[in-house]
Amino acid sequence: MTDGPLTGIRVIEFTHAWAGPMCGRILADFGADVIKVESRKRLDITRITGPWPKGREHDPDAAYHYLEYNRNKRSINLELTDSHDLDIARRLVASADVVVENFAPGVLQKFGLDYESICERNSRVIMLSISGFGATGPHRSFVAFGQQVEAESGLMSITGYEGGPPLKVGVSYPDPTAAVSGVLAVMSALLYRDRTSRGQWIDLSMLETTASMLSGPILEWQLTGHVPVALGNRSCDSAPHGIYPCRGADRWIALEVHGEMEWQRFQAAVGLPWVLDPHYASQSARLLHSADLDGEIRKWTGVQDADELAEKLRMCNVRAPVVATIADLMRDPHLRDRGFWIDFDTVALGRFRSQGLLAKLHETPGSLRLPPPRLGEHGDEILAELGTND
């Protein structure tokens, strides 16, 4: 087994959906022993909602979302409503360095698995509770998935086409940001515990983690008096700055040109009369005439192949990648060269490809040790470790 930077850290997870499981997965990727406590009666929602591969419909061990967020973990099946299982759960958390949970606030308290109760037997424990709005406040028990949190955070109001209705980011954005924020907080608490022997409880509100990534617009409103709105792909500082169509169906390149040196490189790459138009002769002029400029660029890009154009601009040191689809990413030679993707074999599906690690740690890298566990796969092994005979 490969050693990781978190080898020796034991994490007990009571998580479902995306934020909690992804947080545990990152800790597991870097070597922590992460035990996912699951319930047959109340399966992780990603095991239920699919999608599934053909022929494996409704198989909780073959659901794509589950597989993506749970590699490197062990799974034990415990029904917390059963006193015998609950006792095992309590013994597990008594052995934990870290407990991660994303139940609604107050749920684990009913089972005596809240921070205060765990502390009675394990005062060094660090517990991370992830919820939509935090464990206190008038909305603490409001129901929210990441998308609802995104709406409340204000992010939807500044994402979208100019003048159009609010739009969401293409994924449930607050979930992964909460997951990584959770890792950051857990690591801070582990470092503090190494200095002081004290554990602590982390109350993570997905609304707050998302709002923390919007400090720019929050200050903008106060400094300018204008309510920040969606600007499409435009920038207030430079033009051109946008996404432009290329030849073929749904092919696009993104383009950012900052300052005069880059504009000159772009002019050279285009080599057509319109780039010399005095309307575009300075950054401020280009910002003023950005709609016309975008029109010219669209005409120019629209007849070209996206990959060829991106490569041509790249050779001129212009910031202009293809707007990548997942198919583009899978065949991206740069990512392949970096060894980004992680491939492994699952009992359920055979060969499976998963996202790479959060970062490359050069001396103590993360690694793949275990494929995502089948429901309760490691129950016997974990019980044996606890010294339980049954």
Add this chain to the structure above:
Amino acid sequence: MTDQALAGLRVVELADFVAGAFCGKLLADFGADVIKVEPPGGCSLRAAFPVVRGDPERAGYFLALNTNKRSVTADIEHADGVAVVKRLLLTADVVILESEGDMDTVGWVRGSLKPGAVLASITPFGLSGPRTADLGGDLVASAAGGLAFITGEPDHPPLKAGAYQALHLAGLQAAASTLIAVFAARRRGVGQVVEVSMQEAVIAVLEATVPDFFLDGTVRSRMGTKHPTVHGLGMQQLRDGAWLFVGTLPTDAMWDGARAFMPDAEWMADPRWRDPRTRRLHADEIDRLAAETFSKLNSHDAYEALQSRRIPVAIVNNVPGLLASAQLASRRFFREIAHPIAGNLTYPGPICQLSVTPAAEPRSAPTLGEHNQEIYMYELGLSAEEFAAACT
């Protein structure tokens, strides 16, 4: 003053824009001693929109992303500047270096670290591979990381998220992975490079896009405000103009609860969308039918009533709406911070609440070179001559 979780962790930040500054801020908010090194004219954030009357001390992103830090200036284009930065780097447990794949800079910074230090490198495409030296940016990372393609309406161009989200993702992931490396350094004495690629930081949030493609060739595309697998009642505009997001109702109980709240909406009884798993197929029709029902409701009533039935709905806030949130107020999330030039402004708090090491009262972003004398002369012990050479 309470001890902070990262008290005693010395961080030197060589970052010009959002990603490195956000990484440093996250560490500073948990108590690390973060020193931001700026060129004599100030970093680019001091000139990025929004800036009040061109004043580098009244730039929104600079103020927001540099709370709880100290600032020194050094000109690393010149030998005197490099010499003083090297002395500063020797005091660092962590160095944050945001660059555009400039291996010369990475090289000399790396060579200047003390044993056991962590170098957090944030670049557009990482430190290896054919695109190492490609220039980046928020839009570039959103596009190259696959998120722009799946954000937006199906018949419209791809979109980036607002407010430099790709750069924030890179900064957040750099901060988290840096602390994993600090943990290894403390326990085993290994220092190392932590390499964050903005492109990969965006790929990390692509949900199940990867297995969807790998296992059955599905290329996920734009779907507006809809979810790939489960549908609710969409994005709805209410009588008072507010938008209510009822995007996902994955369980029968949620759908039935919404029906009970809207007894006039007889169309909800249609058996075609009774099953949460098939509802997605009729999403456009459902949204259209729901629009009429919701256009008669007022935002506050609908929001509270549906939430009281445990139905996940949300009001789409704008920035003033977020700042007025009763929930955030009750948790004291927003803090007012006084700045000597920008004045009193309200800032978001730390990313989460730690029970034993709660956030200290925040300090405002530093003015340019505010701590030159304090750090260079009093902490590093530069002579008056050396100080003059470095800072003038």
